[in-house]
Amino acid sequence: MAGEKTLWISGQLAEKIRAHGAETYPHESCGALLGRDSEATDDNSAREVLALFPLVNRRDDSPRNRFSVTAEDVLDADRAAQKQGLEVIGWYHSHPDHPARPSQYDQDHAWPWYSYVIVSVQNGSPQEMTSWRLNDDRHAFSPEGIKIRHTATV
Amino acid sequence: MPVKVIIPTPLRVYAGKRASAEFNAGTVGEALKHLTTEYADLRKHLFTEDGRLRSFVNVYVNDEDIRYLAKENTATKDGDTISIIPSIAGGCCPL
Ligand SMILES: [Zn+2]
Numbered sequence: 001m002a003g004e005k006t007l008w009i010s011g012q013l014a015e016k017i018r019a020h021g022a023e024t025y026p027h028e029s030c031g032a033l034l035g036r037d038s039e040a041t042d043d044n045s046a047r048e049v050l051a052l053f054p055l056v057n058r059r060d061d062s063p064r065n066r067f068s069v070t071a072e073d074v075l076d077a078d079r080a081a082q083k084q085g086l087e088v089i090g091w092y093h094s095h096p097d098h099p100a101r102p103s104q105y106d107q108d109h110a111w112p113w114y115s116y117v118i119v120s121v122q123n124g125s126p127q128e129m130t131s132w133r134l135n136d137d138r139h140a141f142s143p144e145g146i147k148i149r150h151t152a153t154v
Numbered sequence: 155m156p157v158k159v160i161i162p163t164p165l166r167v168y169a170g171k172r173a174s175a176e177f178n179a180g181t182v183g184e185a186l187k188h189l190t191t192e193y194a195d196l197r198k199h200l201f202t203e204d205g206r207l208r209s210f211v212n213v214y215v216n217d218e219d220i221r222y223l224a225k226e227n228t229a230t231k232d233g234d235t236i237s238i239i240p241s242i243a244g245g246c247c248p249l
Contacts, residue, residue, distance in 0.1 A: 028244075028245065030242070032242075066244070067242075068243045069243070071212040071219070071239040071240070073241075074239055074240060074241065095247075096246065098247055103245055103247055105243075105245045106245065109210045109243040109244055111164045111199055112164060112165075113167065137198075138198055138199070
């Protein structure tokens with residue numbers, strides 16, 4: 001039985017995703033998750049976010065409930081990741097005044113494998129943050145646990 | 155005339171974990187058809203049920219977006235590289 005997948009992230013980066021959602025409220029924020037995913041180890045700690053690449057929401061027409069990132073932005077995110085020896089392992093966006101659950105629209109515009117992190121922002125303040133992976137059949141997302149990596153302080 | 159198709163990381167699991175594949179194809183459409191025939195599990199992540207490229211899936215020949223060329227009828231020549239790049243989109247609720 002395949003267990004629930006896990007996305008590791010530092011407390012600092014998790015806070016940055018939440019802060020970005022608050023900053024763009026009432027509009028949606030979005031960005032790329034850069035990190036590592038080792039398929040070799042089927043250990044649950046295989047996927048970790050190590051940097052963020054915040055993006056500008058290109059949807060001027062309905063920025064409150066849509067976000068859109070162009071292919072050019074995706075290539076920029078890829079290049080930024082490569083420079084740091086990382087890869088794009090997923091994407092984050094905010095849901096202003098809505099729960100941190102993927103919408104049908106999210107599902108129609110997703111690929112499997114990527115982690116999709118959603119942060120709910122209520123009245124300008126970030127609330128629940130969740131992560132999701134699209135199923136192979138494209139019919140639903142499965143939740144992915146977010147675990148905060150507490151790095152040793154010097 | 156072999157053209158090379160780069161398989162994006164998220165979809166490699168449906169293509170025998172390959173990073174790229176080569177096919178003899180005269181157009182982008184033909185190359186994608188070969189790709190999704192050889193790796194049938196890739197198909198639904200690139201195409202809708204009625205066989206159109208999904209709106210968030212962008213295809214480039216070398217560095218050019220086929221939307222600004224002849225779309226899937228864009229001719230390919232020996233040594234061309236086809237890339238598949240998603241645009242990322244989402245939202246919280248119906249418009
Ligand atoms: Zn969403």
